[in-house]
Amino acid sequence: MSTHNHSIAVVLFAHGSAVEEANQGIRDLAGRIRVAGSYPYVQAAFLGPGQPELGAAITQAAKAGYRRVVVLPYFLTLGIHLRRDLPKLVAEERKKHPQVKIHVGQSLEDHPEMASIILGRIQEVIEEAKTEP
Numbered sequence: 001m002s003t004h005n006h007s008i009a010v011v012l013f014a015h016g017s018a019v020e021e022a023n024q025g026i027r028d029l030a031g032r033i034r035v036a037g038s039y040p041y042v043q044a045a046f047l048g049p050g051q052p053e054l055g056a057a058i059t060q061a062a063k064a065g066y067r068r069v070v071v072l073p074y075f076l077t078l079g080i081h082l083r084r085d086l087p088k089l090v091a092e093e094r095k096k097h098p099q100v101k102i103h104v105g106q107s108l109e110d111h112p113e114m115a116s117i118i119l120g121r122i123q124e125v126i127e128e129a130k131t132e133p
Helices: 020-037 054-063 080-096 114-131
Strands: 008-014 041-046 068-073 101-104
Touching: 008 020, 008 054, 020 041, 041 054, 054 068, 054 080, 068 080, 080 101
Parallel strands: 008 041, 008 068, 068 101
Antiparallel strands: none
16 A cells, blocks of 8 residues: 555545435445555545535544545536535635645546446446347
8 A cells, every 4th residue: 555545535525315325325436445546534425415514524534634635526527516516615624624735636527438438338238138028
């Protein structure tokens, strides 16, 4: 494991859902990222209504001693939540935690692997359809 990774807390920031299973799916993804990326702190956070909210996740990272937090938006497009809500939330957290450097990553929009992922999903449907009566 890289010591560099040990100094960074990662917060996977998603919209959140009233359907708790959807929120749990994001938490499970955060766990897989923790293992695959060798980051000891990867936490899901939500705009709402899921828990924890972004501020609580950043506060938890700060209390755990992390001084660098990477917020990675788990959104497909750069919509209103990432243009308006996320910058406002991050500005509030920077004021609350001036000792913590908070960095914000890009949404999944325009990721070079996105077309491949979509094509893979299409292929899954085609393969499933072959087994249908």
